Structure formats: C-alpha cells, structure tokens
Amino acid sequence: MRRTRKVNLFLLSVMLAAPLLSVGLELIQIFFPIPLWLRLMAGELSILLCILLYAALTKSNPIREFPFRKMKKSTVAWCVLLSICTMPLMTVVNLLTQFFTENALTNVMIEVYELPFWVLFAILAVMPPVIEEIAFRGILYQNYRQNGILMAIVLSAFLFGLMHMNFNQLCYALVMGIVAALMVEATGNILSSVLLHFIINGSNIALIGLSSLLSGNSIAEFYRQEEAQMEMMGREFVLLTSLLLYGCLAIAGCAVGIFAFWRLCRSTGRWKYMKAVFGRRIVLPQKERTVDLWLLAAILVGVLLLLANEIAASLIV
DSSP: OOHHHHHHHHHHHHHHHHHHHHHHHHHHHHHSOOOHHHHHTHHHHHHHHHHHHHHHHHTSOGGGGSOBOOOOHHHHHHHHHHHHHHHHHHHHHHHHHTTTSOOTTHHHHHHHTTSOHHHHIIIIIIHHHHHHHIIIIIIIHHHHGGGOHHHHHHHHHHHHHHHTOSHHHHHHHHHHHHHHHHHHHHHTBTHHHHHHHHHHHHHHHHHHHHHHHHHTSOHHHHHHHHHHHHHHHOHHHHHHHHHHHHHHHHHHHHHHHHHHHHHHHHHHTOHHHHHHHHTTOOOOTTOOOOOOHHHHHHHHHHHHHHHHHHHHHHHHO
C-alpha cells in the first residue's frame, strides 16, 4: 500500500474516532457515571488510539521518522518569541468568526472550569500539544511533505483545524497549524511545534487561573462573571472593542513574528533552505499523489461533523 494512502487512512480514523468515542461514553454515562475529566480527554485519547493503531498496522515507530535536530538556546528563544507573536493573530481570527458563529468553547467551559486547575492544565495544555503534534505535524505532515512542502504546510494545517469540528476553532487552528509547520521546517525539530502549541494552550489556561486567583473566585465563577459582563455590555460591542485592541497587537505581532522567523532560520542555518522551500526549488524524489478517495472521505466526514456541530450550537442558542 502506498505511503500516502496509509496516512490518509490514519486521518480518516482520526476524524471518525473522536465522535464515536464521545457517543460511546455518553451511552455508558446512562448506566455508569463517567467523570468529567475522562469525558474531556475523549478527543485526545481517540487520537492517541489512532496513533498506536497506525504504528501497529504499519509495523513502524512513527516517532523515529520525525525530525529531531538539536536546537540551540537561541533557537528555543526565537521559537518562544514567534509563538507569542502568533497569539494576537489567532485571537483576531477567533473574534472575527464570532460575528457569525458561536465561540465553540463558551457552551462547555463553565462545566469544565469546575475541575481543579492542575487537571485543567494537564488535559488542555499538556496532552493536546503532545498528542496532536505527533498526529498532525508528525505522521501527517512528515508524510505529506514528501509530496510537496508548501502543499503539506497548508493541507496539514487545514486538517488540524477541521479536526476540531467547528468553524470557530477551524479558523484560528489553521493559523496555528501553518506557523507550527513552518517552525518544524525552520528548526528541523518537531519539538518546536510542540512548544508553540504548549505556549498557546498553556498561557490561556494560566491566564484564566491567575485571573481567578486575583479575583478571589473559582475559575468557574470567574468565567461566569466574565460571560455575564459580556452580555451586559453587549456581545457585539465587546467583540468590536476587543478586535480593535487585538488588531493592533496582531499587526505588531506579525511584524515582530516575521523578524523572529527570519532570526529563527538564521540560528538554525536554514534560511537558504527556507528560501528554496518558498521558491519551490526543493527536489522530492519520493513524491506521490496526495489526494485520493480516503483523503476526500476524511475531509467529507470532518465537514459533515462540523456542520452538524454548528447546527446543534445554533439550536441550543
């Protein structure tokens, strides 16, 4: 079986596994209580299961195929700066999508924030960067890039966003996915994308935890107050003012981020290589056809689940 076909079958299993596991847990919940933390981990556990199944069926250790070039301290520092610069742009995209779709996290976060902070941090800030990066910047991207690097950057980012199965997260996850793949190419180390993912997820959770600590309320109560204040001030007014603020930060972040990416490439000695990537001058001896029936099926499943979630969210509202 072709390498790309195996990877596309893996992708299809990822798209199917999460909703199937979630439905299974909900059915079990009818008869046996399942703790919230376990239900919250369903998505990551389903991806992990697909990774293990892929490794078993292909009789390979995919992690050995990932790039792990040594990173200098300066390289790590530029990765951190680039990660920070990416966050305002992701926030702007998030805010823009909320004008015509629901924030996917709003409807579930109040219940989720009842969990202890360390549990939240482990489930939302530690597990996704490791498991999702192995799947998307690892198995998928490392195979797709052999068929075309620029195509692989965009495609893996889109599939990463689609995996979240709602339009709001798809859009800002697409931005993060592109930056993550660029960082992997610039550093030759998949740990750079894990670091990016951890900084973005971890900083959001840490900021909420710190805000609740300073306010003297629990995380859940702090989140309720934030939502109530937003409703009182007017949703569109808050979105517009937030967009103005983060828009300025995003412009500055993009400018600094471009500089940070250039310095990152210089620190790894891969600036000429990255220019060749953008100039499409890289020779790909193992090139295969990326698009096949299994890739189209995976995208179709993801789109249908996205539409179903969007319809369900609109009915709840």
